Amino acid sequence: MSRLPLEGIRVADFSWIINGPAIAQWLATMGAEVIKIESQVYVDIGRINPSGMADHIAGPNRNGYYHALNYGKKAITLNLACERGRALADDIIRKSDLVIECFPMPAAKKLGITYDRVCAVKPDIVMVSVSLLGKTGLEPASWVGWGPMACCFVGMFDAQGYPGGPPRQTGGTWPDYAIANAVTFHVLAALRHRARTGEGQWIDASMGETVIGQMPEWYMDYAMNHRNRGARGNRDDKMAPHNTYPCAGDDKWIAIAVGSDRAWDALCGTMGNPAWTREAKFADQYSRWHNSDELDAHLARWTRSYEHIALAKKLQSVGVAAGPVLDSVEIHDDPHLWEWGFFRKINHREVGERILPNMPVRMSNVPQLNYSMPPDLGQHNREVFGGLLGLSDTEIASLMEQKVIY
Amino acid sequence: MASKALEDLIVIEFAEMVSGPMCGKMFADMGAEVIKIEPPGAGDEMRAHPPFPGDIPHPEKSGAFLYLNTSKKSITLDPATPSGAEVFRKLVAHADVLIENHSPGYLDSIGLGFNALKAINPRLILTSITPFGQTGPYRDWKGTDLVEFAMSLTGYNTPTMVDDPERENPLRAPGHQAEMMGATAAAASSMFAVFHREATGVGQWIDAPCWQAIATTSKIEMAAYTYVRLPFSRLRGNVAVGLEPMACKDGYVYTLWAAEPHWVALKKLLHNPPAMESEVFDKLAGRQANDDVLRPMIRDELKKYELDYLVTEGQRLGLTIGPVFTVAQAAEHPHLRARNAFVAIDHPIAGRLEYPRSLVQMTATPPTSTRAPMLGEHNAEILGRLGYSLEEQEGMRAAGLI
Numbered sequence: 001m002s003r004l005p006l007e008g009i010r011v012a013d014f015s016w017i018i019n020g021p022a023i024a025q026w027l028a029t030m031g032a033e034v035i036k037i038e039s040q041v042y043v044d045i046g047r048i049n050p051s052g053m054a055d056h057i058a059g060p061n062r063n064g065y066y067h068a069l070n071y072g073k074k075a076i077t078l079n080l081a082c083e084r085g086r087a088l089a090d091d092i093i094r095k096s097d098l099v100i101e102c103f104p105m106p107a108a109k110k111l112g113i114t115y116d117r118v119c120a121v122k123p124d125i126v127m128v129s130v131s132l133l134g135k136t137g138l139e140p141a142s143w144v145g146w147g148p149m150a151c152c153f154v155g156m157f158d159a160q161g162y163p164g165g166p167p168r169q170t171g172g173t174w175p176d177y178a179i180a181n182a183v184t185f186h187v188l189a190a191l192r193h194r195a196r197t198g199e200g201q202w203i204d205a206s207m208g209e210t211v212i213g214q215m216p217e218w219y220m221d222y223a224m225n226h227r228n229r230g231a232r233g234n235r236d237d238k239m240a241p242h243n244t245y246p247c248a249g250d251d252k253w254i255a256i257a258v259g260s261d262r263a264w265d266a267l268c269g270t271m272g273n274p275a276w277t278r279e280a281k282f283a284d285q286y287s288r289w290h291n292s293d294e295l296d297a298h299l300a301r302w303t304r305s306y307e308h309i310a311l312a313k314k315l316q317s318v319g320v321a322a323g324p325v326l327d328s329v330e331i332h333d334d335p336h337l338w339e340w341g342f343f344r345k346i347n348h349r350e351v352g353e354r355i356l357p358n359m360p361v362r363m364s365n366v367p368q369l370n371y372s373m374p375p376d377l378g379q380h381n382r383e384v385f386g387g388l389l390g391l392s393d394t395e396i397a398s399l400m401e402q403k404v405i406y
Numbered sequence: 407m408a409s410k411a412l413e414d415l416i417v418i419e420f421a422e423m424v425s426g427p428m429c430g431k432m433f434a435d436m437g438a439e440v441i442k443i444e445p446p447g448a449g450d451e452m453r454a455h456p457p458f459p460g461d462i463p464h465p466e467k468s469g470a471f472l473y474l475n476t477s478k479k480s481i482t483l484d485p486a487t488p489s490g491a492e493v494f495r496k497l498v499a500h501a502d503v504l505i506e507n508h509s510p511g512y513l514d515s516i517g518l519g520f521n522a523l524k525a526i527n528p529r530l531i532l533t534s535i536t537p538f539g540q541t542g543p544y545r546d547w548k549g550t551d552l553v554e555f556a557m558s559l560t561g562y563n564t565p566t567m568v569d570d571p572e573r574e575n576p577l578r579a580p581g582h583q584a585e586m587m588g589a590t591a592a593a594a595s596s597m598f599a600v601f602h603r604e605a606t607g608v609g610q611w612i613d614a615p616c617w618q619a620i621a622t623t624s625k626i627e628m629a630a631y632t633y634v635r636l637p638f639s640r641l642r643g644n645v646a647v648g649l650e651p652m653a654c655k656d657g658y659v660y661t662l663w664a665a666e667p668h669w670v671a672l673k674k675l676l677h678n679p680p681a682m683e684s685e686v687f688d689k690l691a692g693r694q695a696n697d698d699v700l701r702p703m704i705r706d707e708l709k710k711y712e713l714d715y716l717v718t719e720g721q722r723l724g725l726t727i728g729p730v731f732t733v734a735q736a737a738e739h740p741h742l743r744a745r746n747a748f749v750a751i752d753h754p755i756a757g758r759l760e761y762p763r764s765l766v767q768m769t770a771t772p773p774t775s776t777r778a779p780m781l782g783e784h785n786a787e788i789l790g791r792l793g794y795s796l797e798e799q800e801g802m803r804a805a806g807l808i
Contacts, residue, residue: 005602018626030598052626054633064629132728134767138741139718144726148649152660154742155733157651159580160565167651167658167730170579171563171640172623178583181590181619182432182765186773188597189411189436193771197409201770208736209747213765214586218733219748220469221457223759228734229457234552234577237456244556244575251571251640255556255578263548321548323557325576328631328638331559331621340542342618354632357625360618361595362539364520365610366602 004031004370009191012089012096013037013073014080014113016044018147018173019130019207020102021069022180023187027098028072029359029369035092035384036075038377039085040406046070047377054351060377061350067374068356075375076384079406080111088404089113090121091389097191102130105142115202124200126190128183134206147176150207159218161231168231179210240289241267244325245300247308253325254308256299256315261285266318271302348373381405410437411771415600417503419443419478420485420494422450424551424582425535425616426507427474428589429596433503434477435764435773441497441788442475442779446482446806449781450475459756465781466755472778473761476751480779481788482808486516490807494518496792499526503596507535510545520611530609531599535592539615554584554617559624559638567642567650576640587623588616590765646697647690651730652705657713658730661720663693663704671725675716676707753777782808 009032013024016038028034038044044066046052052065079085089112093099101113108114108129115127129135132145133153140153151157151174152167161168183205190201212219217237221229236242239259247254258264261284268277276282276298281291288295303311308324315322326334332355337343341362347353359369385391385405399405415438419430427442427450434440444450449465457469485494495518498504504523506513513519513534520532534540537549547553555561555578568574578584592614599610621628627638648662663669669690673682681703687693693700708716713729720727736742737760749763764773785808789799802808 003602003605005598005605007605026594030601046626052629052633056634062633064633065626067633068625068629133741134745137745140741143721143728144724145728146726149660149726149728152651152658152728152730153739154736155731156580157660157730158658158732160577162574162577166653168565168577169567169650170560170583171566171627172558172560173626174560174579174583174623177623177625178587178590179766181587181594184594185432185590185597186436186766186768188594188601189771190768192597192600193409193411199770201768203766203768205766206745206747208742209745209763209767210765212736212742212747212762214583215581215733216470216473216762217457217581219737219762220473220759222733222737223748223761224457224459224469225461226734228732230732232580234575236552239550239552242550242552244552244577246572246575253556253576255553255561255576257550257552259550316544316547319548321550321553323547323549323553325556325562326559327562328559328624328628331557331628332631336538336542336544337618337621340539340615340618342621351633354629357622357628360591360615360622362613363595363599363602363610364612365606365608366598 002366002368004366006030006032009033009098010096011035011098011100012092014099014101014103015130016102017046018069018176019179020100021046022177023128023130023183024073024100025069025071026180026184026359029371031370034073035380036070036073036375037078037089037092038075039077039079040377041079041081054354059350064354067348067354070374071356072370072372073375074380074384075377076381077378077406079404082404084399084402084404086112088385088389092384093118093121093125095388096122097126098187099125099127101128104131104144105135119200124194124198126187126194126200126203128187128203128205130179130183130205131207133208135204147173147207150175151211154208154211155218156211156215159215159229159231162233163231163235165231175207175211178214179205179207182210235292238285238289240285240292241295241299242292243296245296245303247303247306247311249307252308254303254311255323255325257321259321263320264288267315267320270315270318270320344371346373409771413437415439415502416500417441417505418497418501419505421505421507421535423452423507424474424585425589425592426505427452428586429505429533429535429593430478431474431476432590432593432765435775436771440478441784442478442480443483443485443494444480444781446484446808449482453781464755472753472756472759475778476761476775478779479784479788480782481785482782484807485518487807489802491516491518493789493792495526498523498530501527501530502600503531503533505533505535505592505596510536510540524609528608529603531596531603531612532609533592533596533612533614535588535614535616537615538617540613549616551582551584552578555579555620557617558584558620559627560620563624563627563638563640566640567645568640569642571641584616584620587619588614591619646694652708654708654716655710655712659708659713659716659727660730661725661727664690667724668726669693671720671723672704674723675720675725679703679707749775751775751777755780
């Protein structure tokens with residue numbers, strides 16, 4: 001295997017569920033040694049969520065939710081609720097470059113995973129705390145919650161609905177993955193700063209603030225015009241048509257976005273230039289945008305008789321931006337994603353053949369990322385407690401007996 | 407004075423609109439010198455996009471442009487012309503990272519593809535952000551944020567919890583979230599390449615597509631397909647434990663009633679309405695099976711209370727509950743104010759405005775924004791540095807090259 005970018009970096013990862021694990025997954029697949037610290041006292045919800053449990057047969061190593069977010073890592077079980085467990089965690093922190101945690105504030109304090117304390121254990125540590133709305137500030141800093149609640153707080157769901165309708169929710173456990181990308185970039189900058197200066201630091205990452213930073217149209221409009229931009233459905237600032245349109249079949253849709261006269265002419269040509277397309281109210285980009293509700297109604301009557309994937313291909317062949325709304329079956333069958341390398345088949349000891357999504361980038365000099373199998377619960381206990389911390393087999397057995405390594 | 411983590415890096419940004427500029431902004435705010443190449447004339451297309459103060463378009467006043475291009479330098483240059491290409495090569499010779507978001511094959515078509523640039527600067531990291539990637543059947547498809555988002559499975563599932571699939575067509579997320587995810591994945595990968603280069607001495611080419619980046623946000627929903635062998639459904643029946651904005655007396659709240667402690671806390675918060683005490687609802691399975699009865703009941707109860715009470719008291723009782731604010735409410739919220747989530751930046755033409763401060767907060771090397779550049783503001787500085795005399799610069803300007 002060629003050299004991976006983060007070889008030599010060790011991560012003590014106390015996080016669970018989605019956002020922290022998604023950060024650690026970037027680092028692990030890029031070559032860092034990620035030690036994921038779990039416990040049977042608080043099992044990662046990714047291991048037990050029924051919606052991901054392979055063939056509905058319960059077992060901590062059978063969950064697709066966990067597998068999708070934790071390949072490339074090592075997993076140990078350590079009971080942080082007891083003092084000896086916390087002392088062993090400190091020993092791992094002393095040998096690490098980076099700590100990741102996403103506990104709610106009260107739990108972080110109880111378990112001793114706060115920056116003040118971690119920094120006392122390892123002064124040059126880089127530590128990432130991922131939370132709903134940040135770990136400093138007022139009362140919301142101590143709220144319990146997860147991704148979608150951050151979107152609620154900062155106005156994303158208010159802006160997600162149909163025009164004039166109630167707030168709706170964005171899919172895809174937003175914004176856990178958004179913050180994972182953002183944190184990963186800044187963590188690497190922090191590690192580089194540390195390598196040069198010896199100075200560690202704390203990254204206090206608020207999911208709410210990441211979302212704010214990804215909605216500049218709304219926040220800058222407020223800053224400039226004191227206006228709440230609100231929900232706009234699929235309406236764009238310039239393009240029209242710009243919407244999803246019904247296709248043949250049950251709940252099948254196509255997205256079409258037209259931003260130029262050339263693309264509009266190509267779309268009209270594909271439709272066979274029906275008379276309505278020549279009406280003055282659709283004559284230019286601005287008129288189409290201004291009359292987009294009426295335009296959408298015309299277009300929907302046309303798209304309805306076509307299969308969504310075939311129609312997207314047909315429109316793309318004449319240079320119109322269009323794409324099928326893919327459901328989970330269709331996205332797994334998509335030829336582009338397979339050829340590009342987005343999916344991979346695994347053959348897992350307990351659950352057999354499954355499909356997992358890879359990381360969403362390719363690097364010419366790092367052709368093979370670390371896609372080692374998602375770890376079983378406690379799979380690397382012996383390697384980490386014995387190899388890294390130097391405990392003897394007898395000590396490890398005794399700690400297991402005492403439910404410290406547990 | 408906080409230090410800048412990336413102040414030794416030079417980044418060239420040959421990109422417009424959202425994805426490339428957002429990636430460049432992340433480097434610029436961390437201290438890298440980011441030189442943005444804009445088309446002579448109108449500049450980055452984003453300069454023509456709203457919001458504008460008073461809705462009056464002006465190339466130096468686009469709120470989206472001003473935000474996406476903080477801390478950068480701007481030069482105007484057309485690398486598709488021979489003399490523009492010469493300047494471009496000189497810039498790239500001393501750069502660490504080149505960010506671009508043109509169609510696959512465009513750089514090659516003007517003689518500035520990865521192999522040509524690698525010959526000039528073997529340490530160069532070329533970060534190409536595109537809709538679908540550099541290879542594969544959709545390589546040459548036209549992508550927009552709507553199209554990328556719609557195809558991502560997250561697009562299928564937005565909005566969530568659909569009651570009437572005929573009327574509720576799939577929506578994209580507010581703004582340009584597919585492009586944003588492509589930008590942040592590209593920025594992270596570019597930094598991985600910087601680490602790789604420090605160990606190996608060579609640069610590389612990064613293929614960072616927005617569709618794949620936004621599809622990643624449905625990783626666990628995808629897993630359900632091959633692990634549980636169930637297609638993921640966007641219909642409401644799939645959830646049935648809350649998890650959506652619900653109206654209260656003076657706004658909306660977001661909560662759930664999945665786990666036992668949540669259910670107990672929710673009932674207590676609503677003063678234990680007798681109808682909710684039915685043993686039918688005691689277990690999760692019962693609550694899910696009777697969602698059609700239970701959900702309207704909870705909705706009616708929530709409408710009797712004010713948001714402040716529901717959130718403050720709910721959180722105190724251990725319920726996962728939060729407010730659903732508008733952007734206007736959030737922008738003025740004391741918690742975000744206390745965290746300095748916004749920063750005032752002066753601009754000679756757009757004036758003083760409050761911008762979102764940064765994607766994350768850092769203690770030693772915080773991301774820090776200075777104002778976006780005006781179109782071509784740094785032409786003289788950069789061209790001078792590359793060794794072009796004032797006469798040569800004047801000639802280029804007269805020829806419309808800069």
